[in-house]
Amino acid sequence: MSGDESHVPTPEHPGRPRDEVHALPSYRPGRDAAQAERDHGITGAVKLASNEMPEGPIGAVVDAVTAAVTGVNRYADHRAGTVREALATRLGLGAESVTVGNGSSGVLQQIFQTYVARGDRVLFPWRSFEVYPIYTRLAGGEAVTVPLDARLHVDVDGLIAALTPDTRLVVVATPNNPTGTATSTADLARLAEAAGMGTIVVVDEAYREFDDRGDDAVRDLVGTYPNVVVTRTLSKAQGLAGLRIGYGIGHPAVIGDIDKVALPFAVNALAQAAALAALDHPEEIAERVARVVEERIRVESALRESGWDLADHRGNFIWLPTGADTGRVALDLERAGVVVRSFGDEGIRVTIGTRAENDRFLTALAGVSPTG
Known part of the structure; x- marks a missing residue:
């Protein structure tokens, strides 16, 4: 079908989009939170909807961004070369194995642009990160999904069984967003082996710092499987969500292809300065991550004691399996001043915030009837 057939231009909607x-x-x-306050006539709402770090940026990041502001009349380094080198050094790789983009979502979009053409199959578990089907459709590809198992883990055997010669891309988030479950690198290695060199396997590790199992996709997979690309971000653990900077790690030839579709100057000067400062202070970042993980464990324990059957979370969020009551429960929480993220009739994702914010969530949830 052409754009001419699917959309008739009008004064209200001119043009012929693809x-x-x-x-x-x-x-x-x-x-x-501000939207919730306006909609419900409340004050003091807290946002636990976007998996952001509850603490502001570390002091070194604030100083670096403040210093970089005076130079924003100039374009930043298009390749973010200094950031690439800093990441490569930390990972024990050459800089040619690292790309930097506008958040890991931006790097993912580049990967889809590079490898997916009309009719190509893109394979991923579901439910998972919502950009995967969007990027697939934008490229004209065919989304092929494999359901999570009963405990909300990725069904790696199911993904392997779904591979075909037309599969150009496989994407697995670990920990999975929004369910929080993690996939072992041993299972991901089986998937990469089965996929073969004609299929790129993307391991989306946006939340890896919160997963203390010891698995590391870069260490365990990239050097052995040239068809594996790992994406990571500085939005979550490093608290740079508002600056948008992420990165990808893979075989130099693959990284070179991905770089070809990068938006010019996509990573701005402030983001690059902030990234370098955050990377220079890993201990301070690790302390903040540890506080979030400690709170996640505390919140999980409280919920299980209240009767919730929860998955094994490894991110900075939890998943409530609210089923058909999802919309109502999310709305009731929002009216109580706690903004969460709902997903259809499946469940609710709740970001781990400060101790006070988490206590407020637990109190609000206790006041919500689970059955309406």
């Missing part, structure tokens, strides 16, 4: 764009759902971010 079919893939015209039918595409927009990405839906988590609502913010």
Whole structure:
């Protein structure tokens, strides 16, 4: 079908967008606290909807960004070369194995642009990160999904069984967003082996710092499987969500291809300065991550004591399996001043915030009837 057939231009909607764009759902971010306050006539709402770090940036990041502001009349380094080198040194790799982009979502979009053409199959578990089907449809590809298992873990055997010669991309988030479960690198190695060199296997590790199992996809996979690309971000653990900087790690030839579709100057000067400062202070970042993990464990324990059957979470969030009551429970929580992220009739994702914010969530949830 052509754009001419799918959309008739009108004064209210001029132009002929591509079919893939015209039918595409927009990405839906988590609502913010100010929106909830306006909608419900409340004050003091807290946002636990977007998996952000509850603490502001570390002092070194603030200083670096403040210093970099005076130079924003100049373009930043298009390749973010200094950041690449800093990441490569930390990872024990050459800089040619690292790319830097506008958040890991930006790096993921580059990967889809590089490898997916009309009719190509893209394989991923579901439910998972919502940009995967969006990026697939935008490229004209065919999304092939494999359900999570009964405990909300990725079904690696199911993914392997779904591989075909037309599969160009496989994407697995670990920990998985929004369910929080993690996949072992041993299982991911089986997947990469089965996929073969004609299929790129993307391991999306946006939340890896919160996963203390010891698995490391870069260490365990990249050097052995040239078809594996790992994506990571500085938005979560490093607290740079508002600056948008992420990175990808893989075989130099693959990274070179991904770089070809990068938006010019996509990573701004402030983001690059902040990234370097954060990378220079790993101990301070690790302390903040430890506080979040400690709170996650505390919240999980409280919920299990209240009767919730929870998955094994490894990110900075928890998943409540609210089923058909999802919309109502999320709305009741929001009316109580706690903004969370709902997913259809499946469940609710709740970001781990400060201790006070988490206590407020637990109190609000206790006041919500589980059955309506």
